[in-house]
Amino acid sequence: MLRLLFFAIIVLAFGLGFSWFADRPGELSLQWQGQLFQTPLTTALVLLIALIVAVMVIWWLISAIWTSPNSVRRYFRARKRDRGYQAISTGLIAAGSGNLVLARKMSTRAHALLRADQEPLIHVLDAQVALIAGNHDDARRLFESMSEDPETEELGLRGLYLEAKRLGADEAAQQYAERAADKAPYLAWAAQATLETRTRQGRWDDAIRLLDQQRAAKVTNKQKSARLKAVLLTARAESKLETEPKAAAADALQALKLRDDFQPAAIIAAKAYLAQGNVRKSAGVLEMVWKKEPHPQIGTLYIRARGGDTAVDRLKRAEKLEALKPNNPVSLLLVARAALDAREFSKARQKAEATARMAPRESAFLLLADIEEVETGDQGRVRHWMAQALKAERDPTWVADGLVSEYWRPFSPATGKIDVFEWKTPYGEVETPLEEGTSSRLDAALKSLPPIGGARRDDKDTVEETKSDKQPETAKVVEHDIKTTEKSEATEPESGEPHQERSTKKTETPETAPEAENTPDHSSAEKPDHSEETKRSQKSEPSIKADEAAEPETEQDDEREDPVLSPFGGRSPDDPGVSSDEDVEAERKKHRYF
Template identity: 40%
Template sequence: MIRLVFFLLLLAAIAFGVSWLADRPGEIALVWEGWRVETTVPVALAVIAVVAGAMLLLWRLLSLLVRSPKIIAAFSRRRRREKGWNAVTRGLLAVGIGDNAAVRQARQEAARLLPHEPLTHLLTAQAAQLDGKHEVAVAAFRAMVDKPETRLLGLRGLHMEARKAGDKVAAYAIAEEAASAAPTLGWAADAVIEARCAGGDYAGARGVLERQMALKGIDKTQYRRRKAVLLAAEAVALEHSDPLVAREKAVEAVRLAPTLVPAAACAGRLLGAAGELRKAAKVVETAFAANPHPELADVEAYLRPGDAAQDRLKRIRTLVNRAPSHRESAIALARAAIDAHEFRQARLVLEPLLAEPSQRVCLLMAELEAAEHADIGKAREWTARAVRANRDPAWIADGVVSDRWAAVSPVSGKLDAFVWEVPPGVSATPILEHEAERVKAAIAAVRASEEAKAAVAAAEAAALAAAEAEAAALAPPKEEPKPAAVEPEPVAEPAAMAPPPPAAPSPAPATPKPEAGRRTSARPEPIVALPPLPDDPGPGPEAPDDPEAPGKKRRLMGL
């Protein structure tokens, strides 16, 4: 708009000047070499303007002729550069879509037109990576490292190639070099942190993180989370070897990230072992309220070693109040109730979960049936249902299911990669093993009880059989009576065959001699005369066995 205003003002000034000259034409006379030229002032000015324009045009033509070789060379270079840039653009786009043939063609054209351009080296390296030519890609990236403007890009390419080749030492060295050159470079700092975590150097990894934070290469929220993860990993590693240092690291990790499950679990165990039960319970309950996890429930239950099952159940009831509607709360409460033999409460807690039970719920029901009713059949039925039940969550990172949490992924080495979720495509999760062992123990206890009862019954039966056999061996055969109705005299045990009495025994009755012609009975009664026991007061007022001998008393043992 301003330019238009200036242009209109300029036109108005020119028009005013021309009008002013037209009103004052005047006369100009020129005499030169016998020539006399007379004209007005406006005409003279117009002639001068035309001559000046012609001379300027002639000068431009002469200058163009003189500079034509340079102009032609510059035009050729510019055209060549444009073609080269077009080739690089087409090549990078082909890399993005994975068209190997187009990438190779564009790389050849770019290398011919722009052999020294950094992006040409990048395109060459990308084409080599697509073709699987590791050596060519490494050579291209090394050529980029030699130039200051592409040094970091070349280092990143070399780092990626080293990781693909499995050379972790070279990848770590390249990442260290890149991090030293540019501490705020995210990929370099992450690679160094991951490499040091893989080697167990959590303190060195925190040093890199602190330097990155000091140079504003990371935001504060991400910094706190990553530092908490590193502190938690270090605390878990030192939990058994140096509990004091581990407790300090775990508490600091909880301060930075109160909902980080591994940090809260480790801090709870160490604080509980140190006797700080209230502080440990607060840490565990805060983390459980945000992320209900079975490890936190185990820590809360066994916060104080040696507690009875009822005490553990009481603490679990307090814990589950922080997340009463969560599935993990019901499972934790049911497990504690089974341990405390509160089977009715365990059934009430598990009942809402039986519509779609998970594997752990099925195994808890199996344990409940075995512990409460000693029903191995139902326990096995629930165990079989666990095979087809829904899967339980587990620690998973980059598709790998792990039985424990770690600071970095075992596949990609990424920091804080583990998440607690249901892994797809697996038959069972590692947390299931603990529940299965509990079911095995419950079934084994039932079997042990049954075997003990069977052993007692067998022992009793064997004792009875032995007693019967001994009694049969000691009893002499009785003679059959005569056909005449004569009452047979009782046959007593010979004194020589009777066992010696332990105390002063009463004299054994004499054995009468069998009369001649008397026949022995076919089925004699096993009547055995035994000596009195040490505390036996003597014969009681029992009825006489032999009506013919009313004064004789016998002590009988019938089995």
């Protein structure tokens, strides 16, 4: 555009000049060797310009002929160079697509057309061909030669870094990355690898300095750089917490300036202030972050900041946090736990149920189980809340790359990446359906909650009650007879008579009834209303005995299979086994009824 404008200005100037001469006519006279030449001034001017052009053309022709050999040489050299560059370009494209044959062919052609010491791209093409062919030794040799050349040093270091990572030589890869980062901190791959390495090694000062260099080189944006620097400052503060609490507090506060909602930095700063004995500043830092986003670890540290506080004092501090962030499940759960420690069960239960309504998670139901354990001791209600906790969603924790940690870490132990730990529900949790994830779950749990001490019955009574519902009329009478006899024995003083004799008295037959009349009947005295039922049971016993007499073989089988009568008939091995027929009959009837 400028050239066109310049050409137009020149043409305009010539036009104006000729116009000016045309308006002022005149003649030009020249006398040379007795000859007089006269011509108009305009014609003379045109002839002068033509002469100048002719001289310039003749000079160009002479110079072109004179320099023609060099010109021809330069032409062919440029043409050869262009063909070489075309071969390199085609070869790199072929190497990128995995075409080994074409890439190797183009590499050979590039070597024939260009000199490797003058064109570094030939080394790049050769290295790519070697990698595709699987000749990693040749590729490493080429990368090493490239790393010694200032023009290709960065490319060579990256190639060596990738080869070391491929072989699993992490230490060598770290050295290559650090060498590249020291020379060129603007290289993102080198800076990132070096930053992770220094972080894993605990070299916080070097890592922060490299991060500042990256920010100055505008490799990372301002927000990401601030996040990473806050993480590194918090990690450095944690390393100084025990030895230099003052410096740890300064680093943690600087991290909070970069990220005002960073809970790990607030926790480290609070611990550093507590180590210096400054409870007020510690509480101020925790309260500042608590207002932005409540965190359970911040709340626990806040209420236990002073070691001499009672449970009531801790409850007051928890209520203060709740006032800063009301209607929050973390605040409510903190107050509920503090109330449980202070033995204020009604408040603890109220806050725990409110937490379960807002966020039906595992910790809320476990706290309700703890309240039942301490307040009522009802194991049925405790197990009920424990079952609800098993079905509830897990509580948030620190998670990074599939790993769950109780505490925050600046980098992932699995991959070494920085700032990957997040406070959230662990991976693999099944999401609760919407209709069960709201307060309806707590309502259902409260409806199914058993009463305190409810439905507690002795197992024996429950079994006997179940049996009585299924037994016929005669079996009910016999069972009642046995139970009344047991009660009468419980009221009798210990007489020291054998168990078999007492069994004989309880299961007496009509044949031994006259002898039993001399024995006081406590059961009939205590419950006279059942005399008629007792008579009916006594009437049924002869029929039972008749059935036993009619089936002697069945009784013998029962006697062999009975675990009490076999193999020693319920006696010790030293007993000779001599007993009366009445004792044997009474023992058999006893086991028949039971």
